[in-house]
Amino acid sequence: MDSHVGEVDIFQQCKYIHEVELVNMKLQMRILETHIETKDRxxxxxxxxxxxxxxxxxxxxxxxxxxxxxxxxxxxxxxxxxxxxxxxxxxxxxxxxxxxxxxxxxxxxxxxxxxxxxxxxxxxxxxxxxxxxxxxxxxxxxxxxxxxxxxxxxxxxxxxxxxxxxxxxxxxxxxxxxxxxxxxxxxxxxxxxxxxxxxxxxxxxxxQLHNQLVELNGNIRVFYRIRPQLASESDNQKPVVVIDEMDNGVVHVSNTSGSRKTSAGADKVIPTDFSQEQIFNEVSPIITSCIDGYNVCIFAYGHTGSGKTYTMDGPVELPGINQRAIMQLFETAKERTGDIKYDIKVAMMEIYNEKIRDLLNTSNTNLTIRQTEEGKGSIPGLEEVTVSSAQEVTETLARGRKNKAVAATEANIESSRSHVIVRVLVSATNLITKVTTVGRLNLVDLAGSERVSQTNATGQLLKEAQAINKSLSELGNVVLALRQNQKHIPFRNCQLTRILEDSLNGDSKTLVIVHLSPDSKSLNESISSVNFAEKIGQVFTKSGTMKRDPARRSMTGVSSGQRREIPPSPRK
Ligand SMILES: Nc1ncnc2c1ncn2[C@@H]1O[C@H](COP(=O)(O)OP(=O)(O)O)[C@@H](O)[C@H]1O
Ligand SMILES: [Mg+2]
Structure with missing residues (x-):
């Protein structure tokens, strides 16, 4: 029996090595093709x-x-x-x-x-x-x-x-x-x-043309973050999600027997041992652009338990992107004081079953989205708290977190079944010209992407599952349409994309961090997440052909994705 397991192991290793070799050979082929083209010219x-x-x-x-x-x-x-x-x-x-x-x-x-x-x-x-x-x-x-x-x-x-x-x-x-x-x-x-x-x-x-192409497609970035194995999972076998040993821009997801397996690449793969500070350093450049009037969206995508809330909110002693981002905006604003006056406001809301709840004002339980002069997706009545110190930021975020937990308990819902949006508004007023520009930073902790079996779900659970599935797939469609520069972007189909319409459109910057868990129980969910990342991470050329862009490696400073065979989505 043991020897049989050993053989399977060896066989798996061999298969794995072959996979890696195949990627290398494809890369070499590409390089050779480029050489030949240059020589021909x-x-x-x-x-x-x-x-x-x-x-x-x-x-x-x-x-x-x-x-x-x-x-x-x-x-x-x-x-x-x-x-x-x-x-x-x-x-x-x-x-x-x-x-x-x-x-x-x-x-x-x-x-x-x-x-x-x-x-x-x-x-x-x-x-x-x-x-x-x-x-x-x-x-x-x-x-x-x-x-x-x-x-x-x-x-x-x-x-x-x-x-x-x-x-x-x-x-x-x-x-x-x-x-x-x-x-x-x-x-x-x-x-x-x-x-x-x-x-x-x-x-x-x-x-230049290549950079333009990257620029056109590149306002949307896709990262993977693999969380470490938890103590409760440590007695498990080897992790089901690993970074390619040869190419740290590629992840392999496979079950222990290797029968279900996929490999995919992104703009960046954040390794398991990355600290909260290290991951923030990776995203901080796009956050800073908010000060210059850009709209920025950062999404945490993944199934429940994959680490989304850890990345965005984080434990009190190890704060996540939300708190660090607002602190950084303070710092940058302070460095630039002089002719410009900065005003930073924070709002927090939750979308559950297509209803918008204000997390900083509990009386606002069903807010509506309006098209106002300020722009599309503005939410009249949404509490916006001006913050001017680190303590105020911590307190405001803690208040929103607490209100969310209370509301979830009262309504008897799982806290990970809603989308949480922390919206930071940065107004910069030029004291000489009196012109004000507003940059919006939307930090979104998405609802868990796992699919609740719809055959067993009834009532609230079914409604909730349908709302989440729809909003996540609509988000995917919007990102994809933006990436393809389509004329019509389907923002209107759900509350999540309606709220973010202004922040996703135009020359805004978007980052989707797809979270993966190394736990074997989450294999199907991880494969599903990888498929989502692959879908929105495609690069489109003028001819309409779709490909992963090898130059993304140089653009982001880390390895690019290599598209490989991906089995069909586990569920319909
Ligand atoms: N990078 C990480 N390092 C250490 N622990 C993590 C990390 N990411 C997630 N965890 C832990 O994993 C568990 C699930 O994470 P959580 O952020 O709640 O997932 P999600 O929000 O996707 O449901 C939590 O106990 C969290 O502390
Ligand atoms: Mg969570």
């Missing part, structure tokens, strides 16, 4: 660069071809000129010789000498070749000599000009090539710089 960018470079190179090649053609033309021209030049040189040479001959002839003194020279000169063969002097003579006579000299002169000039042109063209080509190189290098660098800047800008834009 970079690759596409690089391909674009390569295309651009290739087209530049093609342009360069065209340009070089044009230049080569020019060069070809120039070379041909040069060749022609060269041959013309050599022709001219020949002519010039002839000219030179003839001039020399002339001198020589004039130097000769005797006719004999002249004759001798003429006699040694080659004899004409037919008409073609004449002796030099004769040839020169005939050229002079024909007037061609001067023409040839001029022609030679012109050609020489032309040749010099062309030579200069060729040198200039070569220089120009070199300069052009250097410039092109420089241009290409600088253009490429520019191109890369622009590309990197664009990439950075895109990343920045993406981050």
């Amino acid at each position: 970079l690759l596409r960018n690089l391909e674009d660069i390569i295309d651009e470079q290739e087209s530049r190179i093609a342009n360069m090649e065209d340009f070089i071809q044009v230049l080569s053609l020019d060069f070809g033309t120039l070379s041909e021209e040069n060749l022609r000129l060269k041959s013309a030049l050599s022709q001219m040189q020949k002519v010039a040479r002839v000219n030179e010789i003839l001039e020399t001959d002339e001198d020589y002839e004039s130097d000769m003194t005797s006719n004999e000498d002249r004759f001798a020279l003429r006699s040694v000169s080659p004899q004409p063969t037919g008409d073609v070749i004449k002796p030099y002097p004769q040839m020169v003579q005939s050229m002079r006579e024909e007037g061609q000599w001067k023409k040839l000299q001029r022609c030679a002169e012109e050609l020489k000039n032309e040749k010099d000009e062309l030579r200069r042109l060729a040198v200039d063209t070569k220089d120009a080509f070199n300069v052009c090539m250097a410039e092109m190189n420089m241009l290409l290098t600088s253009k490429t660098t520019d191109f890369f710089r622009v590309l990197i800047e664009r990439y950075k800008a895109e990343m920045e834009k993406r981050k």
Whole structure:
């Protein structure tokens, strides 16, 4: 028998480890996918660069071809000129010789000498070749000599000009090539710089968009708080609700045999050993925003015995969020005194069977909600007590607590079957402009979320159960609709959401702390609470797809939720 239990245990552990591994693998998959997407984008960018470079190179090649053609033309021209030049040189040479001959002839003194020279000169063969002097003579006579000299002169000039042109063209080509190189290098660098800047800008834009999405969805936060096992439960087996060892943003809820099981994530999971002060530190930033005129709602959700009242009200020696929140508002108001005068009022009410009872004035047993100039959800006649010291806060809260207990006993009802709202009104009046802004802080200890078996319930119990079920599910619908930015938010369907209409709407901030008990007897309730948290904790994108947002981890500074398989709700 023992060994069988041991095997079951080992089997459970293995299953649990596999579960954790699965979450890790999914996370790794996601990271890898993101890497691949980034790489793909970079690759596409690089391909674009390569295309651009290739087209530049093609342009360069065209340009070089044009230049080569020019060069070809120039070379041909040069060749022609060269041959013309050599022709001219020949002519010039002839000219030179003839001039020399002339001198020589004039130097000769005797006719004999002249004759001798003429006699040694080659004899004409037919008409073609004449002796030099004769040839020169005939050229002079024909007037061609001067023409040839001029022609030679012109050609020489032309040749010099062309030579200069060729040198200039070569220089120009070199300069052009250097410039092109420089241009290409600088253009490429520019191109890369622009590309990197664009990439950075895109990343920045993406981050901003992402933050906007988180902002849009993120005015509503969901936390889990797991209370410790009580002395009366300590002989129980291991806790049925545990925080994931690898990811402290995920909770696992499973019975001891592992047959019923779910895992879920939230913006934050408050561990069992967190003190009242530590949990308050987690919520204090949104409370402070009340001073700046924001409306804030904090809900404690969970089945009876899961620790809601402990979190909100707390034992006298370890006060909960209610007292600490009001004290903090005092502190912050004090720090800011100067041009602004703060006025802090506290009201306390209870909703039972859709009736609103004033907990600071016992004669107000059935208050009504009105739409007044002050806003929707105002309750005329509700006692509002101005508090200005820590003692007044403690006393006021204690009075409300006592009145609640007395009323519950008188009406013979379980105290956890009503919603308790502590409403703090913070008015800030600017002494110069005389403008007053009001921030509302609603601290709500909800009725137990456990479902009373409706088949056995009759009379008051049935009515009570129906009222609680309806109001909790309406609260879920409202939060969900707000999160989805729906046009119509179903505030009107129950007193709880009607009272809080103004405080939940607009740019108000909402925190739902879902309480879980590690006790195995509460397993079904815990699974039901996790389902509620999952429902209201969804993040919606524009496309209408629903997902848990991995970035919530960074936003809240703790682990995000990973949606995993969740069995259907235990009850209808
Ligand atoms: N964080 C906690 N640390 C110690 N004890 C707790 C804690 N949360 C709840 N408890 C105890 O558990 C019991 C049920 O808590 P309670 O706040 O009354 O639950 P609920 O209001 O949800 O019905 C109480 O005895 C309470 O003192
Ligand atoms: Mg309670």
